[in-house]
Amino acid sequence: MGFWLRLFVVVFTVFLSGNAFANERGKTTEFSAVMQKFNKEYKARNYNAALEYAERAYVLSRELFRQGHFFRFMATSQYGQTLEKLGNPEYLEINEEALGSLGNNFAPDSPALFEIYYSQALGYAKRAESEKAIFYLSKVEDIYKTHHVENRLLMAAILKVQAALNTAEGSFEDAEEKYQQIYEISIEVFGEDDSKTYVPYLDIGKLYLARKKYSEALFYFTRAHEVFTKNLPERDTRLQNSHAFLVQTYELLGQREKATEHCIAIAKANPSEKVDTFKPIFWSEPDYPQELVHEGEEGSVVFSFTIDEAGMVRDIEMVEGSKAFEKAAREAVERFRYAPAIQDGKPVATHDVKHKITFELEN
Structure with a gap:
């Protein structure tokens, strides 16, 4: 996201200094202001507030810029990215629109496209649309092999898509193996006590829930929750998700009082x-x-x-x-x-x- 903002500020300043689209000066000024407000809220993880600005920038970009224009691609992709953060499945369609606005702005294997290709690959994998997921996964792998072969976190991202495909196919053991690999990579990069290291534990826990192995699911959710509680603010999405998964697991284990503790914790964080x-x-x-x-x-x-x-x-x-x-x-x-x-x-x-x-x- 930082890359996009820096590029936007430089390029858009040049754009406004010229005479092109002079009759649209008011809207272009608004577009610039909205994009900067969006970035501020997005960086602060205020995704609901960011969505308002992202949607307005998206609408303005369609009025101001032709298909294939860089700013139209950028505004559309950032709108899709924010929808994804909020769990709105419409992000897949918006990202497809963004890719349709790509024009000649980037080479097919440009590192700048890794994020949107990855979002599409993972999203379609979770929806069990394997053909589309594999198509975008191949693009992600091309960028990784060409530009980032030493980057362990991008390897973890590829493993996550593969694990989602395994899950959609019912190959739970293969999926768990890949999530364990992601966990090991995270320990290398972030350390054993970092919250990011334990996000794969939520995914492993979900696999066990799907197989109705509730005690095993409880182990993974509890370990992730312990680390999240120690390191994250109470409204952080990862901590809230761990509370929600523990509610589900304790209910399925018949431990309603334990589930109640986490229901109340969610309520206090989101009154x-x-x-x-x-x-x-x-x-x-x-x-x-x-x-x-x-x-x-x-x-x-x-x-x-x-x-x-x-x-x-x-x-x-x-x-x-x-x-x-x-x-x-x-x-x-x-x-x-x-x-x-x-x-x-x-x-x-x-x-x-x-x-x-x-x-x-x-x-």
């Missing part, structure tokens, strides 16, 4: 009193009633309920939907876990929270 912002940290998929499967029936159920001080669901009432699906949906909702609301530093109950469960047949 909210707005009912419409509550989303479950842990949820179980409802069992589709077999008799309704045979009849080809679909439907939905909306419940109103209370989230208590521990983040558990109480006082469930069906407010609309199909009675035929009520029992199955209710059994699922009873197991949901939330981060409770916080008032004056203490968890409190929230009433009249609504959640909709939809039953749809795949075929």
Whole structure:
């Protein structure tokens, strides 16, 4: 990101000093200001704030610059990058648009393209779109072999894409082996007590969750969480993710009190009193009633309920939907876990929270 900002400041200053697009002077000035505000928020990891500026720069770039222009590519790719940081899957499509705006700005194996190629490779691998993932992975590998063969962290990035492909194919042992290699590389580069070293432990834990080996998952999540707690601010995404994975794992192990500790920790780091912002940290998929499967029936159920001080669901009432699906949906909702609301530093109950469960047949 620092590379892009330095290049932007130099090139855009030259751009503004000329007479081209004089009638668009106001918008080009706004574009420059928005890009610099974006960079400030992005560097501070304030990704929600950065997104507002990234989206505005993206819109302005489409008005100001032709397809293939450097600034249009840069604004579009930074918009995609911010969406990715916020977990919005639309980043893949935005990045594709950015690559369509590449023009002649970079050689196909330019090091400047490593990041966007890597994002595409990993994103498509996670979506089990293997053909696209392999296409972009080959570009990442070309850049690595040509420019960065001694860079161990880029080798770790390639291993992460390969591990995601293994996971999508159900080759969990191969995926775990690659995450262990990433962990070992991280120890070499960052040291044993650095938070970045233990991010692969979250990935290994997820593999064990997928295989329903909950005790093994707990080991990896707990070790990562210990290091994150010691080194990271409470609102850091890595620490919050480790809390969420521990909620899931303790629930699956039947240790609800342990899960509650992490629900409350998430709540205190992200206090909210707005009912419409509550989303479950842990949820179980409802069992589709077999008799309704045979009849080809679909439907939905909306419940109103209370989230208590521990983040558990109480006082469930069906407010609309199909009675035929009520029992199955209710059994699922009873197991949901939330981060409770916080008032004056203490968890409190929230009433009249609504959640909709939809039953749809795949075929």
